[in-house]
Amino acid sequence: MATDYYELLGLTREATEGEIKKAYRKKALEFHPDKNPGDTDAERKFKEAAEAYDVLSDADKRARYDRYGHAGLRDMGGARGFDNVEDIFSVFGDLFGGGGGGGGGSIFESMFASSGGGTRARGENLRAEIVLSLEDVVDEAQRTLEIKRFETCSKCSGEGCKPGSSPQRCQTCGGVGQVQQSRGFFAIRTTCPSCRGVGEVIDDPCDSCSGEGRRPASKEIEVRIPAGVENGTRMRVSGEGNVPQRGGGAAGDLYLDIRMKEHEFFERVEDDVICEVPISYAQAALGSTIEVPSLRGKVDVSVPQGTQSGEMLRLKKQGLPNLNGYPQGDQLVRVVVEVPKKLSDEQAALITQLAEIEDTQVGTKRHSFFERLKRYFE
Ligand SMILES: [Zn+2]
Ligand SMILES: [Zn+2]
Structure with a gap:
């Protein structure tokens, strides 16, 4: 990876230890695999952020990196690359929870699941396929797609409760959205099971969406496909996935897989x-x-x-x-x-005539071939 570590975490070179930790946490939450299932782009960013944090959080490595860039880390055995998401949990798990140890991964993960910390569940990502011909991609193409997705319930405006009623503060968590549990030596916070982290519960759910705040809908969206795309290209259309359930964060993204049709001539x-x-x-x-x-x-x-x-x-x-x-x-x-497989009489006559001439006037290729043939039999 050659990207600048500070840039990767959105930091300046003067960033303090606390700022580095905070910035990494933000990136890790954003690109967490649980939140972006099957999204290899997010997984890569998740790993890159971990690598950047590994260097910048270590005073020694950071000093070398500041002076010599990526090359400086090579003498120290290079930056630690993370091939495996599990490794990241086991190395940085204690950053988010209690004191590391065996349960690092799960503490880390439960932190991600919580919404009280400012991260609300996003809507799910969606996928669609677009089939194009070569002619279609000579210029930028525009397509209208019909997408089946969840949209905000129009009856309750996504609130989830019957018009006239309002959500009540969750009794279980007192509206915080998280509950504290002790696990061994550590007290950890997890998403409230009663309100799923929203902090509110609905006594009188909207009858159109059953309190979910969203409904399945069919939506036409326009997409632009850049000229020259190749088979297998995946495009992301930001924010065109599902809206989340009531109390959630941003809508998911729509991923478009480009498939190129076989061409008759090309x-x-x-x-x-x-x-x-x-x-x-x-x-x-x-x-x-x-x-x-x-x-x-x-x-x-x-x-x-x-x-x-x-x-x-x-x-x-x-x-x-x-x-x-x-x-x-x-x-x-x-x-x-x-x-030609079939010849008219006239063609046959002309080609025969041609052959008669060629007997005495053979082309270079044929000439050398006959020479070689003659030598072969001698
Ligand atoms: Zn509703
Ligand atoms: Zn609750």
């Missing part, structure tokens, strides 16, 4: 597209202009005199745009000389 190789076009022997030998499909309609391509079967002709910038701003790809036309 094969894609990175940003280039390749197509195969049959030409006749006469076209190859004499040269000609042929009509070729391109991603932007038909184009005329000139086949030079003496083109060999299998030769590639390059049409500059007729491929796909590059997502990262590199030059646009090309189109490659592989010309294949076709041998």
Whole structure:
């Protein structure tokens, strides 16, 4: 990882120990795997934040990092990379709870589950698939998708209670949203089971959403797909996932998986597209202009005199745009000389005539082949 550790945690170089701890905690909560199930991007950020914290929370490592950057850590065996989420729990678990020890992971996790600490459960992320053709991604594409998701209940405005009634303070936790439990030597706080951390309970639930504050709905959303996307690309549409249950935080995100359709003519190789076009022997030998499909309609391509079967002709910038701003790809036309399977009498007569001439005037390739054949039998 080469990203700046301070930048990663949103800190300045003057950050105090306390600020570093606080910043890491915030990132860890945001990207916690339990909150972002199946989201590999969040998992990576979760690991990166742990690595940054590991360095910046250690005075020795931090001093070296400040002076020499990432290179300075190499002499100390490098920054500790975290391949495994469990490792992070076992190393930093005590940061969030009591005194470390065996139960570090669970203390850590229960901290995340609590909402009293300022983190409220987000709505779930959703996934959808978009199938596109190569032509679709030549330019930025716009699509309207119909998404089934949870939206705020309109009857109770997400409050969860019947119009005219209001939520009551939770008796179990006194409205704090957390309860304290002792586990061994430590007193740990967990999410209140009665109100799920909201701090309020509903005696008279809204009959439209049964008190959840949200209802399943079908929603059309517009998405823009950048030109040049590839098969398997995953796009995140922020905030277009489910709204959370009553008392929750932000809405989840919508993840779009891009799937590219097979193309009738084109094969894609990175940003280039390749197509195969049959030409006749006469076209190859004499040269000609042929009509070729391109991603932007038909184009005329000139086949030079003496083109060999299998030769590639390059049409500059007729491929796909590059997502990262590199030059646009090309189109490659592989010309294949076709041998006719059926001949009219006239064709047969002409080709026979051609053959008679070629007996005395063989081409270079054939010539050397016959030479080699002669030597072989000698
Ligand atoms: Zn409702
Ligand atoms: Zn409660």
